[in-house]
Amino acid sequence: MDNEEFYIGWQEGASIGFKKARKWFFISSVLLLVIFGVTYLLVEEKFVDSYFDYGNLTEIQGQVVEYPVFGIRTEREGQVITVPLVGFGKFDALPVLNELKKQSREKKFNEIEVTLRGTLIYNKDKVWMELTEGMESILLIEDRLFPPIKIESVGSQMISGEIVDPKCFFGVMNPAYNKIHRSCAIRCISGGIPPVLAIRDGQEFSDYYFVTDENGQPINEAVQQFVGTPVKLSGTVEKVDDWKVIKVSSPFLSAVEYDYTSEMADCLSYK
C-alpha cells in the first residue's frame, strides 16, 4: 500500500504536507516582500523638495517678460521674482504670449500689467506657473509703466550640470532628472519648454541656468540629445532678477573628454 502524499489540485482538499509547503512558501514570500519593501524605502534616492499645486488655480499680477523666457515678473515676500510660464501638458505657453501681444495692441510689455491664472509649481525659492486654461488664463490687462529690467553680465563660464525640463523638474514630477526621466524631458523640451541647466552641490541641486543660444534665443532642438545626461557648457552668463542664463557660443554640440571631476558618466561641451 502506497501511503505517500500526492497532490491533485482539482480536488477540494490537500494533504497536510502540501498545506505546510504552501504555508511555508506564503510566509517566506511575505517576509521577503516586507524586508525588500522596507529596504527599498530606506535606501532609495531622496526626493527633491518640490510641489505641483494640482487642482488649485492661483492668480498672479505683474509684468510680462520675454527674456530669458516667457514669464511674469512679480513680487513675492518683498523680492522681485520672475515666474516662468509653461503650457498644459508637455508644451510651452507661447500661444498665450502671442495672445497677450495681440490684446496689448501697440503697447510694450513694460507699459502694461497683466493678471494671469494658473497652477503653481514650487521648488524651494523657485516658482513656475502652468497656464492650465490656455487663453482663458489671461484675466486682466491694465496700463502700468514698469522700469527697465536690469540684466547683469557675469562673464564667460564653463558649468557642469544636467539639462532638465524645468516643468517636471521644479515640481510636476518627482524625481524628474537623470536617465530615468530622459524621454519625458525630451518630449517637454521638444514641446517648447525652455531647457534649464541644473547644478548639483553634492546630493542636492542648488543652482539653475536657462540655456539659450548666443543671442538669447531658444535652443531646444539642439540640446535634446543631451537631456538627462551630465554636460559641461561654456558660454556667457547673465543674471536677470532671480534667474541666471547661460548663452552658449555656438549651436553645435559635440562630445568632449570624460569629466573626471564630476560623478557624471559622460561629459559634453558647447564649443
Added chain:
Amino acid sequence: MSVSYTSILWNKQKKAYDIGVLIFVLSFTVLFFGGHAVLHPNATFETVLIRNFGLLAFLMLHLILVIGPLTRLNPKFLIILYNRRHLGVTMFIMAAIHGIFSILNFHSLSNTNPLKSVFLSNLQYDSLINFPFQVLGFFALILLALMATTSHDFWLKNLGPKVWKSLHMLVYLAYALIILHVVLGALQNETSPILFGVVLLGFVIIASLHVLSGLKEQPADVAIDDAKSDFVRACNTSEIKENRAKIVTVSGERVAIFKYNGKLSAVNNFCRHQGGPLGEGKIIDGCITCPWHGYQYRPEDGQSPPPFTEKVETYHLKLEGDQVWIDPKPLPEGTPVQPVTMNNG
C-alpha cells in the same frame, strides 16, 4: 480537470491560493504607499504608483520563476505550481499598470504619439549605458501580455501543448528584458549598491535553483538505447515503487514505466496538458495522474478516460526475471498495450 471550458473552476484550494496572492499584493501596496507618505512625502503619487506596481511585478516574476525548480527539488511545492498561472496573470496586471501609467506619465500630452514616443524620444540605441530602457520594458510587457492572454486551457487545447509550452517559456526572455530594463533604467537613478545587490541576488537564486533541479533530473536523461536496438534493459522491478514510475530515456524521449497491481505499463512522460512529468505522477483510481494539474491517463492505452480525449504514446515492455525491458519504438498515441504481469506481483 474539466470537460468543457469555464473561466475558472473554483475550489477551496484555488480560493486559498488567490487570497494569498491578494494579501501579497495588498500588503506590499500598503507598505509602499504608507512608507512613502512617512519617509518620502515629496514623492508624487504617480511616481509611487509606477514604482509600486513595477516592483510588485518584478518580485512576483521571481516567485513564479522559482516555483518550477522548487517543485522539482521538493514535490510538496506542487501545491504552489498548480495555480501558478493565477500568479502569472496577476503579475501581468501589475506590470501592465506600471507600463500604462509610465507611458501616460512620461509620454502623453506631448507633440508625439505616446507609443511612438517610447521608441523615438531617447535615440541612443548605440549606447549600453544610455540605452532607451523603456523599450525593453515595453517588449517584456508584450510578452507577458501574450502569456497572460493564452494562459487559459482554451488556448492550451487550441495551440497544442508543445506550442503553448514554447510560448510560455518566453517568460525567460521577458525576465532577461526586465532585468535589463531595471538595470539600465531605475537603478541608474539610485546611488545605493544595495538595490543592485538585490537584483543580482534574485538572479543568482533563480539561476541556482534551475541548475540544481536540472542536475537532479539529469540521470533520467541518459539514453539507455541505441538506434539499432529492439528491446533494451530499462530497470529492475524493485526500482519502481507501487503506483509510481521510473523515468528512462529511449529514442530521445522520456518514458515513464509504471508499476501497479502487479503489472507494468510504459507511456510517454510528456503530459498533453502542459507537458507535466507523468513519471512523477501516481496511479490513482487506476489512472496515471499528472503531478502538475491532475490530468489522467489509463496506463494500458495512454488514453484519458472518457469523456476526456488526451492521449500519449505507449511502449511495449517485457520482463526477464526481475529485469524490465522496453522497446524504444513508441506506439501511436492511445495504442492499447497488454500490461506486463509480474510473477511475484
